[in-house]
Amino acid sequence: MTLRINPIAKELQVPGIRVFANRAAQYPDGVNLTIGQPDFPTPDNVKRAGSNAIQEGKTGYSHNAGLLPLRESISRFFDEAYQFKYYADDEIIVTNGASEGLDSVLRTVLEPGDEVILPSPSYSGYESLIKLNGGVPVHLDISKTDFKITPDDLDDAITDRTKAIIFNYPSNPTGVSLTFEEVESLVDVLKDSELFVISDEIYSENTFAGTHVSFGSFGEIREKLFIVHGLSKSHAMTGWRIGYVMGPAELMQYVLRVHLNNSICASLPSQYAAIEALDNTRKFPHEMNRTYMERRDFIYGKLNEMGLACEMPTGAFYIFPSVAQTGLDDMTFATRLLEEEHVAVVPGSTFSKEGKNHIRISYASSMEQLEEGMKRIKHFIERL
Numbered sequence: 001m002t003l004r005i006n007p008i009a010k011e012l013q014v015p016g017i018r019v020f021a022n023r024a025a026q027y028p029d030g031v032n033l034t035i036g037q038p039d040f041p042t043p044d045n046v047k048r049a050g051s052n053a054i055q056e057g058k059t060g061y062s063h064n065a066g067l068l069p070l071r072e073s074i075s076r077f078f079d080e081a082y083q084f085k086y087y088a089d090d091e092i093i094v095t096n097g098a099s100e101g102l103d104s105v106l107r108t109v110l111e112p113g114d115e116v117i118l119p120s121p122s123y124s125g126y127e128s129l130i131k132l133n134g135g136v137p138v139h140l141d142i143s144k145t146d147f148k149i150t151p152d153d154l155d156d157a158i159t160d161r162t163k164a165i166i167f168n169y170p171s172n173p174t175g176v177s178l179t180f181e182e183v184e185s186l187v188d189v190l191k192d193s194e195l196f197v198i199s200d201e202i203y204s205e206n207t208f209a210g211t212h213v214s215f216g217s218f219g220e221i222r223e224k225l226f227i228v229h230g231l232s233k234s235h236a237m238t239g240w241r242i243g244y245v246m247g248p249a250e251l252m253q254y255v256l257r258v259h260l261n262n263s264i265c266a267s268l269p270s271q272y273a274a275i276e277a278l279d280n281t282r283k284f285p286h287e288m289n290r291t292y293m294e295r296r297d298f299i300y301g302k303l304n305e306m307g308l309a310c311e312m313p314t315g316a317f318y319i320f321p322s323v324a325q326t327g328l329d330d331m332t333f334a335t336r337l338l339e340e341e342h343v344a345v346v347p348g349s350t351f352s353k354e355g356k357n358h359i360r361i362s363y364a365s366s367m368e369q370l371e372e373g374m375k376r377i378k379h380f381i382e383r384l
Contacts, residue, residue, distance in 0.1 A: 170315025
């Protein structure tokens with residue numbers, strides 16, 4: 001007898017982000033500009049809340065959907081910050097990070113062969129999760145429209161095989177956000193389309209220009225919309241693994257069944273920490289954003305001086321310059337930069353072929369690291 005594993009799992013690759021991050025660790029003087037992890041510590045009061053929960057013996061299971069007080073905090077936050085409301089009782093599920101939330105949604109809605117539209121370049125994890133859940137990723141090229149999807153392109157991409165679309169704004173890897181008018185124009189297409197809308201808004205609190213515009217603000221698509229979110233980016237809580245999904249009750253009852261069979265519930269001490277973050281630490285993302293904008297402006301200026309054209313990011317903490325003018329493709333550029341200058345960036349083609357000839361640089365690193373990284377990149381380009 002020959003034992004077999006799922007061929008889809010067999011085809012999965014280690015994401016390029018991790019490949020280059022791991023290789024950077026081999027160099028004692030390496031500068032790692034790959035990982036999308038805030039370099040800020042979790043706020044002290046949030047850490048205390050998690051620690052206190054442990055000391056008080058709050059280390060068991062919670063309700064499968066998460067602590068009701070946490071779901072109430074999530075509901076209250078969006079009502080006060082963005083003026084739309086999801087109800088704690090049956091429209092919010094706390095998950096083990098946003099990734100598990102997204103996986104639970106896709107497991108709930110996808111059937112074998114269903115197509116999911118990905119405005120691309122896009123976060124590489126989306127394609128893997130779609131495939132693992134039997135779906136077919138359909139990349140919609142937005143590289144020629146300032147990394148923003150247009151209503152006409154969206155309308156053209158929808159077919160009778162389309163089951164869902166995943167949006168991610170502010171965007172990983174480009175740092176691009178959408179205005180109210182831009183989201184509204186997409187909603188005009190989506191409201192009459194028979195597909196699920198999945199909006200990954202994990203970077204909403206890391207918005208630099210104005211206020212984040214959520215798809216949740218548009219009631220016309222509420223019955224088909226899932227919002228995936230979490231605290232990893234907004235409160236420097238990547239390792240706490242707290243995400244959540246919001247959606248209409250009639251759909252969320254099924255997402256809950258998938259979630260509870262997959263992971264039962266999120267970590268209880270982390271849930272208590274999340275309540276403290278949402279209720280009493282709302283200014284923390286804005287404090288981080290001031291630093292991110294300083295870093296962004298520094299990198300944007302340096303890249304332009306080097307002749308590496310890029311859009312000015314308006315959110316998240318990534319910048320996505322083109323390296324086409326160097327004569328090197330993105331994989332060769334990133335590989336040689338690492339080997340010759342010990343600087344790790346992510347090849348744009350990691351984020352689908354629509355990202356080719358670009359690199360992603362994370363500025364969730366110290367200014368000292370960024371300054372050294374820019375110096376080495378300049379030296380590398382000058383030697384080409």
